[in-house]
Amino acid sequence: MMMMSTLLSAALLLLLPGTLTLESKPTPITVVVENSLLGNPPVTYSSHVVYRGILLGAMKSLMDSNANFKFTYTENLNYGPYLESVNGVAGSDEDHTYWELLVKKPDGKVIRPDVGIGCYIPSENEQIILRFSKW
Ligand code: B12
Known part of the structure; x- marks a missing residue:
């Protein structure tokens, strides 16, 4: 009986990689700030997120470690954090x-996530583009 449950637990561990195993390696990403509306050249920063961590966390740790990157956000009741300003430039x-x-x-393909910075979970080697745009 004891042996059965040990075997079962071992099988479960094998079946659920990433769920029950500890992932401690940070995921490298880059953050690019683009502002062609104001004629600024793009600026690239290196950052990282923890395993399955949200973009907001990566942006906060980047802001803590790099004096040249800063941002502010507001909290929307329904959708969470809304990116309000980057490096002193705010949307209006x-x-x-x-x-x-x-x-x-x-692979070079650019997508527009259907969630904001508080919900997006970056994958390894993605380039996060924060682009000052018109709507
Ligand atoms: C218009 C609109 C916008 C406009 C808002 C302009 C304005 N000030 O009016 C603009 C173009 C700025 C916009 C941007 C984005 N949007 Co938008 N937007 C909408 C849309 C079509 C209508 C919102 C609305 O006017 N509601 C009516 C008013 C009366 O209600 P409200 O609560 O005051 O609306 C505010 C919020 O919706 C807020 N808002 C709009 N988009 C987003 C996104 C996030 C993440 C947050 C926190 C707030 C927010 O702006 C509105 C005006 O203040 C909705 C879809 C829908 N049909 O509802 C998507 C929607 C809300 N947006 C969405 C997304 C993903 C984004 C972006 C993240 C897209 C991107 N990849 O860049 C960005 C936000 C980036 C950032 N800076 O954080 C998603 C949110 C889903 C989610 N769970 O996160 C929705 C639901 C559309 C979708 N793809 O399904 N958006």
Whole structure:
């Protein structure tokens, strides 16, 4: 009986990699700030997220470790954190500007996530693009 349950636990551990095993390696990502609306050249930063961590966490740790990167966000009741400003430039309802969240995959394809910085979970070697855009 004891042997059976030991075998069962071992099988479960094998079946659920990433769920029951500890992943401690940080996931490397880059963050690119693009502001062609104001004519600024893109600036690239290296960062990392913890295993299955959210983008907001990676942005906060980048801000803590790099004095040249800063951002602010507001809290939306329904959708969570809304990226309000990056490096001192804020989106404005009046001017119809906002910080768009885009992601360049390692294969070069650029996607526009259907969630914000508080829900997006970056994968290894993704380039997170924060692009000042018009709507
Ligand atoms: C219009 C709109 C926008 C406009 C808002 C302009 C404005 N100030 O009016 C702009 C273009 C700025 C926008 C941006 C984004 N949006 Co939008 N947007 C909408 C849309 C079509 C309508 C919202 C609305 O006017 N509601 C009516 C008003 C009366 O209610 P409200 O609560 O005051 O609306 C506010 C919030 O919705 C907020 N808002 C809009 N988008 C987002 C996204 C996030 C993550 C947050 C926290 C807040 C937020 O702006 C509205 C005005 O203040 C909805 C879809 C829908 N049909 O509801 C998507 C929607 C809310 N957006 C969405 C997304 C994903 C984004 C982006 C993250 C897209 C991207 N990849 O860049 C960005 C936000 C990036 C950032 N800076 O954090 C998703 C959110 C899903 C989720 N669970 O996270 C939705 C549901 C659409 C979808 N893809 O399914 N958006």
